[in-house]
Amino acid sequence: PQNRIFFWKVTRTTLAPDGVTRPVLLVNDKYPGPKIEVNRGDYITVVVENALDVPTSFHWHGLTMRGDPWYDGVPGMNQCPIPPGANFTYAFGTDNMVGTHWWHAHFENQYIDGLIGAMIIRDPPETNPFFKAYDEERNVILNDWYHQPTGPLLAQYLSPESHGREPVPNNGLINGKGTFNCSNVQPANLACVPGERAVFHFISNRRYRLRIINASAASPFMFSIDDHQLQVIEADGTDLNPVMVDRLPINAGQRYSVIVTANQDLKNYWMRAEMGTGCLPKTPSNLDPVILGEVRYQGAGKAEPTTTGRFVPQPAVKGQEALVNPSFAEACKDMDLYDLHPLQPVPILEPITNSLLIRISFKKNPADDIVRGYMNDITYSGGNAWNPTIVQNLNQSVEYEVNHHVMQILKPGAIVQIVFDNSQGDEHPFHLHGHVFQVVAQGVGFYEEGKTPLNAVNPLRRDTATVPRNGFTVVRFKADNPGVWALHCHIEWHVTIGLVMQFVELPDQLRAMGIPEHVGNLCKTGPPKGFKPH
C-alpha cells in the first residue's frame, strides 16, 4: 500500500460546460474535478486549500472511513467547515474497499455548483475478478446541470411561493460536457455558444469497463449505448454476478460498472442518458430529456451518429429501480435490482437488534410557510456546524437537540434495519455514510414485516438505494464502525430542507478514539463574519 497525496485548490470562477457561461466552484480549475485513482489498500491524503470566500468541506462518497470518522466531511456531524482562506488536510485509509466511488463538497449545496469528481479504487490483477474480462476503462460521470448558481435557485426554492417545488435543471452533462440550444437560454442575457458532447473512442472488438457515476443534484438517469448491451459487474463498489441489460437506471449518488464490447459495425453510436425528473414539471422549451454522448469507433471518422436505439418496451417487474419513475415505466425491462447479486455472497444480516421505521413526508412549516422534509416528523437543521456531533460526543453528558435528529447505536455488532416508508411521495435515493448496507426489500405500497418477500439470498450491498415513489425500501447494516454517520436523501435540495438524520454509532468507542488535533482546531475559528446558514 502507498500513501497517495493530492493537492487541491478550491476557487470560484466561471465556466461554460454546455456552452452557457455561469459562475462555478472548481477544484484545480477542472470540471469535473481531479480524479482520485488509487489501488486497494492505499492511503489517501488530500491537502485542501480553500481559496473561496466561504467555508467548504469534502466527503468521500462510497468509503466507510473506518478508523477515520472525523474526515467524512459533514459539517455539524463529523467536522467543522474549512474556513475561507484556510488549508485542511484529509488523511484516511481505504479499508480494503475497491470500486467506483466519487467525492463531492458536503458544505451547503456546493457540489451542485461544481465540486464533484471520480474516486476510483482499483483492484490489482491478482484480486480483480474481472481483470481478464475487459481491456480498458473509462469513467462516465452523469449529472444534471443548472444555468444559474445555487444562490438564486435556493432563494426561489426556500420561499413560500415555490411550495417546495425543486429547481428544474436546464440540462445534463456527461463528463462535464454537453450541448445546449442557445435560443432557449434563460435568462436570455447569459453568454452562450454551442457546447461539445463527450466523445468515447472505441476500437473494434475491445472491451471497455465503463464506470458510471450519477453526480446529480436530483435527477436519475437511464443510461444506454445504441446497439450495445451493458454487462453490469459492479454496484457502488460491490462486484456482482454479471447481468446483461440494455438500459441501466442510475439514481443520484449511485455508481455502476458495465462492460461494453465494441462488437458492432464500424460506425459511430449515441450514448444516451435519459434524464428523469420524477414528477417535477418538465419545461420542454429548455430541457432536453436525453443527454447525448458519442461513441466513435476507430476508423469511422467523426460523423455524428445516426443510430436510433433498439429498445423493446417491456413491463416493469418487482424490484425494478426504474419502476418508480413514471416516465420510464414504458420501457423498463432493463436492469432489475433483484437480479443483482454480489459475487462474494454474504447471507442476509440477522437477527435484527435495532429496527427503525422512517416515514418520509413533506409539509409547510407554519412558522415561515416554507416546505420542509421530515423523517418521522423531525426536520434536520444542521444546528451549529462549528460544534459538530463528533465533538459533542467527546463530552460524556451530551444531550442532542431534537432538530439534529440523532439516533445512537450503542451495541457493538448490532444489526440495524431501516424501513423507509415513502407511501406518500416521489422517489428518493437514500445514502448512508460509513456503511455498505444490504438492500433486503424494495417495492410499492407498504412494507409488512413477515409478509413482504425479502431479497433474502445474498442481497445486493451498496451505499445509496432508491426508495420508490409510493413505496418502501428496507436496508440492513451491522454496527461495527464507530462514527457519526449521515443518512440522507441524495437529492441535494432535500438535504437543504431537512431530509437528513445522523447515527452516532458506538459512542463510547468513538469517544475513546479522540479526535486529531488539527481537526479539533478547525472548530476553534467559528463561523466567518456575517455567515448565514440556509
Ligand code: C2O
Ligand atoms: Cu454523496 Cu452525504 O453524500
